[in-house]
Amino acid sequence: MIELTERPIDSQEVLSRVSSTQAGAVVLFLGTTREFTRGRQTLSLNYECYAEMAEKKLAELDATAHERWPLVATAIVHRVGHLGLGEASVAIAVSSAHREDAFEAGKWLIDTLKEVVPIWKQENWADGATEWVHPGIEPSPTKPPNEKAE
Template structure:
């Protein structure tokens, strides 16, 4: 059985995840696949590497899923995130939403992605062609309250 929420080292399978979304009440299904690309802010990227505090990340993804279902009236929702090394062109995250109409599915998928970047303890490191590497889009997670 394919889980609704997963944080895993194995490659993500968009078609398998899509298969659990079949629902006769849904007129829309949105599958967002966030993929590793070969550049960031003008620098050539070789690969991405993700780290996570998996128990908390899965809990937060589950809460996001529940909130998205309630907020957007989704019929189904699944979120899978990869950790470890993610080669170029491979999926780092899959967000799948279904709803009676397309607007809710599109809005929910975009909202979920924004929330993942803000709330979920998953950190991204880019490895560049020049041999250097950098943590990116992570600074908000390391800020401490005064």
């Protein structure tokens, strides 16, 4: 199953969606909002998505994972909107009969999600700047950093 949600991600609920007596392994990946990036402090983040396409891409990834590995169940949940530090922005749970398949599929799902699913992160930095994150592109601050006191 896949889901985009504005509500906090409940990891136990995500796990419950893949639990099965057919499974001998359950792998859960949580992507969480980090306070420091290369020494710069984050206060909070915003995630935006192109919902129609993001849901379509997530469903394609989910289907491809089931084709490539013998999985019992998968659950992919991505949060959008405003997130505080330490909150989960994404949860991927995979269950399979044997652990190798769950680990490999879970890693492939998060790696591929980060490459192709149209979701974007905006950093609200402690220095006052707000910037969209676009890998490979220098940021264009919405707001510049606060001027340092003399």
